[in-house]
Amino acid sequence: EAGVVQSPRYKIIEKKQPVAFWCNPISGHNTLYWYLQNLGQGPELLIRYENEEAVDDSQLPKDRFSAERLKGVDSTLKIQPAELGDSAVYLCASSLAGQQTGELFFGEGSRLTVL
Amino acid sequence: DAKTTQPNSMESNEEEPVHLPCNHSTISGTDYIHWYRQLPSQGPEYVIHGLTSNVNNRMASLAIAEDRKSSTLILHRATLRDAAVYYCILRGGGGSQGNLIFGKGTKLSVKP
Secondary structure (H helix, E strand, O other): OOOOEEEOOEEEEOOOOOEEEEEEOOOOOOEEEEEEEOOOOOOEEEEEEEOOEEEEOOOOOOOOEEEEOHHHOOEEEEEOOOOHHHOEEEEEEEEOOOOOOOOOEEOOOEEEEEO | OOOOEOOOEEEEEOOOOEEEEEEOOOOOOOOEEEEEEEOOOOOOEEEEEEOOOOEEOOOOEEEEOOOOOEEEEEEOOOOHHHOEEEEEEEEOOOHHHHOOOOOOOEEEEEEO
């Protein structure tokens, strides 16, 4: 069974440029998460989707970050414009819906470098 | 959010048991204790979780104190592949309480 797939794995851009990350969750997983991980830190939750609805986006910096999950499957996370401080690994995870004990499955992440 | 406290780093010798501690003194009655680990250049992966009773699976054991204010992840026989950052996380009920909120974790080094 395929795991969570993310692309691109690596992205280098100049500051003020836009960037987008794509995530394909495990088939049948209704819940999708985007996390940000800075070097030496644990992942920080940006947004959680239940199907196509963003049920928790309180930590998403909405001035420059946006996300969508059309049709409740794949998701994209966009940054526009990127800033130097956005350099980090962006992780996508999925799980079965609404389970307190449910396991989250993470992708390998997309590493962003902003120059 | 309920918080956990873990040592920043620990060292172990290969093929020896490892006990990774976690304190969670403000845990609520409905919080589950989850452990994830993150190998270098990979996303986190699930290890184990529990509520009150000790739990065992193929990867590890989870020992939960009777008052639930602390827990210990036990790797019975560490291998070099177990070198990773281990996160102890409290996961509550519905809504945002069910989100997985990571701390800094414990970086485990395994010496051959």
